[in-house]
Amino acid sequence: MASIQTQLEAAQKAKKVINALTVAEKQAILIGISETLLENIESIIVENKKDLDRMDPADSKYDRLLLTKERIIGLSNSVLDVANLPDPIGITLVSKVLPNGLQIEKKSVALGVVGVIYEARPNVTIDVAALCIQSGNVCLLRGGSDAIYTNTCLVSLIQNVLASQGLDVNLVQLLPTDRGLVYDLLTATQYVDIIIPRGSQSLIDFVRENAKVPVIETGAGVCHTYVDKTADLDKAVAIVVNAKTSRPSVCNALDTILVDKEVAEAFVQKLVTPLIPFDVEVFASEELYPAFEQLNYPYLVKASQEDFGREFLDFKCSIKTVDGLAEALDHIDIYSSKHSECIVSQDEQNINIFLQAVDAAAVYANASTRFTDGGEFGLGAEIGISTQKLHARGPFALEKLVTEKWYIRGDGQIR
Numbered sequence: 001m002a003s004i005q006t007q008l009e010a011a012q013k014a015k016k017v018i019n020a021l022t023v024a025e026k027q028a029i030l031i032g033i034s035e036t037l038l039e040n041i042e043s044i045i046v047e048n049k050k051d052l053d054r055m056d057p058a059d060s061k062y063d064r065l066l067l068t069k070e071r072i073i074g075l076s077n078s079v080l081d082v083a084n085l086p087d088p089i090g091i092t093l094v095s096k097v098l099p100n101g102l103q104i105e106k107k108s109v110a111l112g113v114v115g116v117i118y119e120a121r122p123n124v125t126i127d128v129a130a131l132c133i134q135s136g137n138v139c140l141l142r143g144g145s146d147a148i149y150t151n152t153c154l155v156s157l158i159q160n161v162l163a164s165q166g167l168d169v170n171l172v173q174l175l176p177t178d179r180g181l182v183y184d185l186l187t188a189t190q191y192v193d194i195i196i197p198r199g200s201q202s203l204i205d206f207v208r209e210n211a212k213v214p215v216i217e218t219g220a221g222v223c224h225t226y227v228d229k230t231a232d233l234d235k236a237v238a239i240v241v242n243a244k245t246s247r248p249s250v251c252n253a254l255d256t257i258l259v260d261k262e263v264a265e266a267f268v269q270k271l272v273t274p275l276i277p278f279d280v281e282v283f284a285s286e287e288l289y290p291a292f293e294q295l296n297y298p299y300l301v302k303a304s305q306e307d308f309g310r311e312f313l314d315f316k317c318s319i320k321t322v323d324g325l326a327e328a329l330d331h332i333d334i335y336s337s338k339h340s341e342c343i344v345s346q347d348e349q350n351i352n353i354f355l356q357a358v359d360a361a362a363v364y365a366n367a368s369t370r371f372t373d374g375g376e377f378g379l380g381a382e383i384g385i386s387t388q389k390l391h392a393r394g395p396f397a398l399e400k401l402v403t404e405k406w407y408i409r410g411d412g413q414i415r
């Protein structure tokens with residue numbers, strides 16, 4: 001029977017290696033990874049095509065799986081960004097001397113061995129490896145079978161860099177895609193310090209329900225934009241179109257538009273023309289369906305209850321009217337996944353109420369939800385967007401891949 005036991009044991013041994021690395025040595029690894037990505041663009045694209053050829057281009061995961069020259073260059077640059085971030089390890093958080101003379105310090109330390117389970121997102125392979133190396137963690141990567149050729153290529157390149165610098169290649173490992181082995185990872189409490197799932201809600205639910213290792217969730221995104229009656233409608237249209245169409249397959253893309261009934265028809269009239277070139281399928285509520293129909297919007301569907309609270313991950317969105325801010329807040333409270341939510345308004349009081357009342361990792365006023373991203377927030381790469389409240393919330397980046405450790409120095413004190 002197949003097993004990941006050997007890889008788990010190797011990861012534990014590799015902890016000692018990465019703990020001994022200096023800041024300069026960790027930076028050297030990341031610079032090497034950045035350079036090798038640029039040197040191997042063509043070979044990465046060849047392997048990526050093998051994965052793409054096995055997937056229907058109409059599948060919403062296709063865009064996540066795709067690596068172009070531009071995206072690989074972007075990954076290379078993001079690795080350099082991580083290399084240039086401040087070292088999160090060894091930061092003194094508390095320092096004091098007790099009346100009995102004990103010297104006490106609390107410092108930041110690495111988590112240890114980080115297991116990440118994800119789907120058809122090969123960029124996660126590079127992002128996680130870079131973040132873990134810079135934060136002094138060993139990483140176990142379990143990508144989806146849809147990206148097996150790409151991930152194998154990328155991890156091989158990373159391990160080549162590690163080997164060239166005389167380091168243990170097991171600092172970064174790719175686990176088999178055999179689903180039967182996932183449970184072995186989730187229950188490897190002796191070897192793995194934390195599990196991070198990134199992907200669909202079903203994946204996250206499976207990990208949460210079966211893991212014995214502590215889990216930090218990076219949640220699915222059901223993102224709303226509320227257009228207040230005081231909104232600048234031209235700005236509202238630009239924000240909505242960007243949030244829906246700039247990259248619809250990602251978790252910070254817009255799913256539902258809520259529009260105050262007082263400006264609903266005027267908003268729809270401005271929205272239709274910019275949406276048409278993107279073939280956005282609009283699931284309109286009963287009161288808004290006629291407005292789109294009168295404007296001959298070609299991609300119109302009558303919304304059902306299931307179209308609210310739905311993460312589309314495609315050129316699709318739902319829209320409905322609400323009777324003011326209070327009703328918008330109620331709707332978001334029911335259907336939000338607590339990822340990213342936005343209000344477009346010129347009423348400062350409404351903006352402040354929205355920002356305080358909405359329970360989400362990121363709340364926006366007059367800006368696209370597409371900015372919820374580690375790179376955009378100046379955090380470098382990210383493992384995902386955490387929608388839970390313990391340890392990390394929002395972009396789960398370098399600063400959160402650490403825990404705390406107390407250091408106590410004495411001179412014979414006893415209690």
